[in-house]
Amino acid sequence: MTAINEIAPDLFRLSVYVPQFDMQFNHFLVKDDEPLLFHTGLRGMFPDVREAVSQVIDPSRLRVISFSHFESDECGALNDWLKVAPESQAVCSFVGAVVMVNDFADRPPRPLNDDEVLNIGRHRLRFLATPHVPHAWDAGLFFEETDRTLLCSDLFFHPGDPEPLTESDVVGRARESIIGSMTSPLAKDMPYTPYTAQTMQRLAALGPNTLALMHGSTYRGDGRNAILDLASVIKETHGRDEAKAEATAGG
Numbered sequence: 001m002t003a004i005n006e007i008a009p010d011l012f013r014l015s016v017y018v019p020q021f022d023m024q025f026n027h028f029l030v031k032d033d034e035p036l037l038f039h040t041g042l043r044g045m046f047p048d049v050r051e052a053v054s055q056v057i058d059p060s061r062l063r064v065i066s067f068s069h070f071e072s073d074e075c076g077a078l079n080d081w082l083k084v085a086p087e088s089q090a091v092c093s094f095v096g097a098v099v100m101v102n103d104f105a106d107r108p109p110r111p112l113n114d115d116e117v118l119n120i121g122r123h124r125l126r127f128l129a130t131p132h133v134p135h136a137w138d139a140g141l142f143f144e145e146t147d148r149t150l151l152c153s154d155l156f157f158h159p160g161d162p163e164p165l166t167e168s169d170v171v172g173r174a175r176e177s178i179i180g181s182m183t184s185p186l187a188k189d190m191p192y193t194p195y196t197a198q199t200m201q202r203l204a205a206l207g208p209n210t211l212a213l214m215h216g217s218t219y220r221g222d223g224r225n226a227i228l229d230l231a232s233v234i235k236e237t238h239g240r241d242e243a244k245a246e247a248t249a250g251g
């Protein structure tokens, strides 16, 4: 069962909850002249996500198949979408295109430069190249400028099957999840690089009023402060990891 919610005008959140992982996988569909999908979903999830898309638009009308970075949940079903929507094109970062998608995709992708804007009708989506934020060299995010929604991929990750939209604290949930996962095999998913602080500041300066999370509730509220608070959490938790690594190396 895919939960479908319109989280901003003509921007739909298609959420699949997977009990084995206790987490949501959220895909975002922008209904416009040239419809856009952000996150293809896993290959195994394709029938469910296609069914959800078809409740909003005819899936063959999709024009833009986009994602933040090259991982199965973000773009595993890319080629299934390219088949279903014959006029669609994969759209990703320059690094993503050159290093992975040129070879992986059944049709050539369209690489976007940092700060390039996609006009798909009423909506304008600004692409921000954000290497290693949330993770991966090829990472990028979209800011939907018309209604000020940041499609923020794995940032603010929190588990469970929470409400589609919240106005309460998502930073606390993300912090709990980062700290909770520090000893798991999936720890260290978000590195703190020399560029992390400036990337987070750049995202905050966009002043989003909606943060569309891939895993967890969409947040409506002061996106600027939420991003700055998350940046502090990442720095703080990275500091703990660093201290632990130094102690291990020293001892």
Ligand SMILES: [Fe+2]
Binding pocket: 069, 071, 074, 135, 154
């Ligand atoms: Fe990811």
Ligand SMILES: [Fe+2]
Binding pocket: 073, 074, 153, 154, 214, 215
């Ligand atoms: Fe993800």
